[in-house]
Amino acid sequence: MARYQTRPREDGRGPYRWAHVVKTPAGFAQGSIYRQAGDELDDGEALALRGLCELHGFEIRRVS
Numbered sequence: 001m002a003r004y005q006t007r008p009r010e011d012g013r014g015p016y017r018w019a020h021v022v023k024t025p026a027g028f029a030q031g032s033i034y035r036q037a038g039d040e041l042d043d044g045e046a047l048a049l050r051g052l053c054e055l056h057g058f059e060i061r062r063v064s
Contacts, residue, residue, distance in 0.1 A: 003038040003064045006030060009057050021049060
């Protein structure tokens with residue numbers, strides 16, 4: 001289990017900040033100032049998250 005952060009890929013309009021990935025009833029979301037700690041993701045969830053990030057143009061990094 002690990003925590004991840006995402007941010008939009010650089011497109012010249014940034015700079016973009018890294019935000020923790022949190023689980024919601026609708027799927028994954030970026031954390032906000034109200035929910036800054038990321039959720040632990042297992043290997044299957046991390047693989048699904050990587051696919052979503054590739055599809056929607058986000059960078060991803062593992063933080064723990």
